[in-house]
Amino acid sequence: MKYLFFLFLIIPKAYAEQYHFASINYLIEQEVGRIVLPEIYNRLGIKVTISPLPGKRAQHEAQSGLKDGEVMRIYSYGTETPSTIRIPTPYYHLETMAFIRADSNIKINTIKDLKNYQIVKVRGVKHTNNITKGMTNVKDLDTTTQMLRLVSAGLADVALTNTVDGLVTLKQLKITNVRPLSKSLDRQSLYHYVHKSLQHLVPKVDQEIKKMKETGDLDALIRDAEQQVLKNSLGQITN
Structure with missing residues (x-):
């Protein structure tokens, strides 16, 4: 006791x-x-x-x-x-990566190039908010899954997220027609x-x-x- x-x-x-x-x-x-x-x-x-x-x-x-x-x-x-x-x-740390359809002719060498495309990102995420600040061609979604499905279907040009987050989600969804750029847009x-x-x-x-x-x-x-x-x-x- x-x-x-x-x-x-x-x-x-x-x-x-x-x-x-x-x-x-x-x-x-x-x-x-x-x-x-x-x-x-x-x-x-x-x-x-x-x-x-x-x-x-x-x-x-x-x-x-x-x-x-x-x-x-x-x-x-x-x-x-x-x-x-x-x-x-x-x-x-994280990397801000752009994910695009593998068969697209999209060319993104700098952050400014994002203005030429329809962008999707997850709502409320600071690093993608900052990188698209002032852009009007941006749509907010709830999840990485939603973003990558839109890009895969050709309903959006570019999905922005952390590199690892995007790659893992692509594997989860078994999406094979979307890929990351060869270089991240930012690292923080x-x-x-x-x-x-x-x-x-x-x-x-x-x-x-x-x-x-x-x-x-x-x-x-x-x-x-x-x-x-x-x-x-x-x-x-x-x-």
């Missing part, structure tokens, strides 16, 4: 702090973050839970304090969302963001990310997470 009482006392202290973050649903890089970020916090004795949401809703909930922050976003997110604080050290680091009320977390989390980078633990964790996400993603077909 004394042993059980002792456990009752110490178990809650194991996770004296708990936080709830948002991620963007249906994106491969965000799924990797859903595995990596909890481990970073776990090493600090902090438990986190993560809710996948549409991009705009994730930003709203992080900005308003309904969630404690977001799993990962690009650098400019911090400027656009001043009620959040960027953890200074990035822990992942990804940062964790917390609500401004949690400023005390910033130095602790930043230091842990730096430490894990130095020891190689972060690279190993990311490799394992990528393999797990790819295995899970290729084992199912997205509707």
Whole structure:
């Protein structure tokens, strides 16, 4: 009985702090973050839970304090969302890639060339929002699956997403007539963001990310997470 009482006392202290973050649903890089970020916090004795949401809703909930922050976003997110604080050290990255029909004559050498084509992208995703800013030939959709199906059917010219996200979705859908460009349009680091009320977390989390980078633990964790996400993603077909 004394042993059980002792456990009752110490178990809650194991996770004296708990936080709830948002991620963007249906994106491969965000799924990797859903595995990596909890481990970073776990090493600090902090438990986190993560809710996948549409991009705009994730930003709203992080900005308003309904969630404690977001799993990962690009650098400019911090400027656009001043009620959040960027953890200074990035822990992942993404490439902005254009996917086109393999039999098309589309030529895209620079971002400006996108203006010549009908573009589709996932709603609320910052890196594709930024790259198409000011363009009127852009349609927002809910998922990468929807985008690539439109391109495959010839109903859109170019789908913009992270390279790995697009390649995995093509395999899921068994689409063979769509391919990425030979070179990505952009490459950006990804940062964790917390609500401004949690400023005390910033130095602790930043230091842990730096430490894990130095020891190689972060690279190993990311490799394992990528393999797990790819295995899970290729084992199912997205509707």
